[in-house]
Amino acid sequence: xxxxxxxxxxxxxxxxxxxxxxxxxxxxxxxxxxxxxxxxxxxxxxxxxxxxxxxxxxxxxxxxxxxxxxxxxxxxxxxxxxxxxxxxxxxxxxxxxxxxxxxxxxxxxxxxxxxxxxxxxxxxxxxxxxxxxxxxxxxxxxxxxxxxxxxxxxxxxxxxxxxxxxxxxxxxxxxxxxxxxxxxxxxxxxxxxxxxxxxxxx
Amino acid sequence: xxxxxxxxxxxxxxxxxxxxxxxxxxxxxxxxxxxxxxxxxxxxxxxxxxxxxxxxxxxxxxxxxxxxxxxxxxxxxxxxxxxxxxxxxxxxxxxxxxxxxxxxxxxxxxxxxxxxxxxxxxxxxxxxxxxxxxxxxxxxxxxxxxxxxxxxxxxxxxxxxxxxxxxxxxxxxxxxxxxxxxxxxxxxxxxxxxxxxxxxxx
DNA sequence: TAGAGACTATGCTGCGCGTCATAGTATGGT
DNA sequence: ACCATACTATGACGCGCAGCATAGTCTCTA
Numbered sequence: 496x497x498x499x500x501x502x503x504x505x506x507x508x509x510x511x512x513x514x515x516x517x518x519x520x521x522x523x524x525x526x527x528x529x530x531x532x533x534x535x536x537x538x539x540x541x542x543x544x545x546x547x548x549x550x551x552x553x554x555x556x557x558x559x560x561x562x563x564x565x566x567x568x569x570x571x572x573x574x575x576x577x578x579x580x581x582x583x584x585x586x587x588x589x590x591x592x593x594x595x596x597x598x599x600x601x602x603x604x605x606x607x608x609x610x611x612x613x614x615x616x617x618x619x620x621x622x623x624x625x626x627x628x629x630x631x632x633x634x635x636x637x638x639x640x641x642x643x644x645x646x647x648x649x650x651x652x653x654x655x656x657x658x659x660x661x662x663x664x665x666x667x668x669x670x671x672x673x674x675x676x677x678x679x680x681x682x683x684x685x686x687x688x689x690x691x692x693x694x695x696x697x
Numbered sequence: 698x699x700x701x702x703x704x705x706x707x708x709x710x711x712x713x714x715x716x717x718x719x720x721x722x723x724x725x726x727x728x729x730x731x732x733x734x735x736x737x738x739x740x741x742x743x744x745x746x747x748x749x750x751x752x753x754x755x756x757x758x759x760x761x762x763x764x765x766x767x768x769x770x771x772x773x774x775x776x777x778x779x780x781x782x783x784x785x786x787x788x789x790x791x792x793x794x795x796x797x798x799x800x801x802x803x804x805x806x807x808x809x810x811x812x813x814x815x816x817x818x819x820x821x822x823x824x825x826x827x828x829x830x831x832x833x834x835x836x837x838x839x840x841x842x843x844x845x846x847x848x849x850x851x852x853x854x855x856x857x858x859x860x861x862x863x864x865x866x867x868x869x870x871x872x873x874x875x876x877x878x879x880x881x882x883x884x885x886x887x888x889x890x891x892x893x894x895x896x897x898x899x
Numbered sequence: 900t901a902g903a904g905a906c907t908a909t910g911c912t913g914c915g916c917g918t919c920a921t922a923g924t925a926t927g928g929t
Numbered sequence: 930a931c932c933a934t935a936c937t938a939t940g941a942c943g944c945g946c947a948g949c950a951t952a953g954t955c956t957c958t959a
Contacts, residue, residue, distance in 0.1 A: 514815075524915095596805075607717060610944070625872040653885060660865055663863070667831060683858045
């Protein structure tokens with residue numbers, strides 16, 4: 496009967512990974528945090544923590560890509576960029592600069608199992624999910640840029656710059672406890688986009 | 698007494714945090730990894746893991762800023778950027794895309810102590826060190842940009858863009874197991890720098 | 900050459916972890 | 930009424946962890 500408990504657990508895992516990172520997020524903590532029954536974790540996620548994290552990454556990726564795709568298609572790449580950045584600013588400010596991007600957290604850590612050793616098998620699987628999510632975002636931005644007349648290569652490079660600089664800036668903002676870096680790169684990225692589009696149209 | 702053990706421990710902590718992240722790096726693992734005596738950890742770092750990590754962050758920050766400053770002063774900002782990016786590419790490729798930036802790792806996680814809970818006191822101290830290191834890098838790049846005639850505000854924004862995009866890209870490269878994103882942003886960042894400088898001189 | 904201070908060896912405590920096993924409860928269909 | 934199935938409750942197991950304490954060893958100097 497597809498209970499809501501499962502969804503709460505996934506969303507809670509996303510939120511904890513955002514804040515603490517991958518290895519600092521234990522399944523027991525997810526259970527406490529979401530006030531869900533501890534006994535249900537093995538029931539809903541028979542493959543344990545690995546499965547919970549996998550679903551969290553997929554969920555987190557979609558949470559970004561779905562609204563982004565809608566906006567880029569409807570309002571164009573510049574509006575899409577602005578919204579992309581604003582969304583991250585909200586996450587930062589509403590968490591008092593304690594929350595970041597769960598995908599970045601997984602990309603920067605290595606999964607270490609209960610034996611205290613990195614598990615390459617699981618690590619590869621998680622990185623694959625991170626890669627797919629980032630590629631998805633990049634595809635969306637890239638498509639929007641090509642609609643403005645940019646070449647595929649230029650669109651690929653610019654969308655890579657957007658994603659990596661925003662991801663990096665979110666981390667910088669956490670360290671600085673300020674959204675200033677986000678404002679700074681927003682100005683530069685917008686100007687760069689506008690210039691690249693104008694140049695192509697000339 | 699000129700003991701090398703201490704230095705090996707700090708360097709080992711840097712390397713492990715680079716690969717695994719902050720919370721996946723245990724003091725005992727540092728000792729195993731560096732083949733240093735376990736009993737010496739409490740001797741050289743009386744404040745325990747916190748102190749070891751603090752020194753690792755300072756060390757890692759300097760490891761970047763010192764060669765960067767030299768190069769920017771001697772060869773200018775464009776050469777500095779190129780070298781900055783090349784250095785990160787080396788770290789990625791020589792580790793088979795398993796190592797990243799230890800500062801970023803700390804910025805993205807929360808320090809969780811042996812009680813399994815985040816420790817805000819220690820977290821604040823670590824974030825402060827990360828902030829200082831990033832600010833140092835930014836100061837160096839910013840100074841190089843102002844020497845080319847850019848305004849302070851523009852120099853601040855561009856240097857923020859450089860640092861955050863490179864940091865973000867290093868993470869993306871780990872997920873993609875490829876240096877392609879780094880090449881992509883290098884092209885765009887160099888073009889942006891050259892254009893910004895030329896525009897100012899006109 | 901003897902002693903002091905720097906360094907190393909090793910075991911203990913208490914804790915949280917992920918996983919598994921077992922038992923209990925609720926609910927919907929027949 | 931019954932029972933299968935979905936879900937929840939709880940405890941045990943073995944592990945690695947950080948921190949600490951105690952005892953042993955080395956080395957430089959006085």
